[in-house]
Amino acid sequence: MHAALVRELGWTPVGVDLSGGMLRHARGRLPVALADAVRLPVRDNSVPAVISVMVHTDMPAYPAVLREVARVLTPDGLFVHVGVHPCFCGGFAQSWTDKELRDEVGASHWPLPALLNAFGDAGLAVERFSEGGAPLPVVLAVAATTRPGTPRTPRR
Structure with a gap:
């Protein structure tokens, strides 16, 4: 699709x-x-665009994934994140943590400030936000780019 x-x-x-x-x-x-999305089999600065669709809640190391995205994107490369809105999945993920089921099923909750700050920390410049769903915003989309001179984390 x-x-x-x-x-x-x-x-x-x-x-x-x-x-x-x-x-x-x-x-x-x-x-x-x-x-593994935290260690992509791709050269530095070689991919014009990366898209992440409905996966960040499955990745406890999503900030590391964002750093890896920044590493592989070309200068002015585009990253599009589409995922469950943090205001929607927080209670869901938290309720499972108490039962130690979260690790078993992989639900991770990224509060909105932590999720958005992770983009900048990775060297991605956020360009646009969008929410989807009614009456509640169940989806959050973020478009971010890399820019020449933006500090990015190279593979070690």
Whole structure:
């Protein structure tokens, strides 16, 4: 579904996941790579755009993912984050933490300030925000770019 839209924009999508099962599901619709999002198998400054759709609550190390995104993006590269709005998922993730189920299912809650500050800390300049859902904003979208001279974290 999202791969077709990315193709319409003139880009070639590549699905990246740690789960072979998820990649088997995506294979045939787009090229895939088995990889950890905190260590992408991509050269520094080599990708014009990265899109993250509904995954940040599955990634306890999302700030590290954002640093990796900044590393692989070309100067003026575009990063689009679309995810569950922090005001919607906070209680959900917190309620599971008390039962020690959060680690089992992977629900991570990023409060809005922590999530947005992680973009800047990674060297990404936030350009636009958007919310979706009615009557509650259940989705938060963020568009960010890299700029020449913006401090970014190179792979160590």
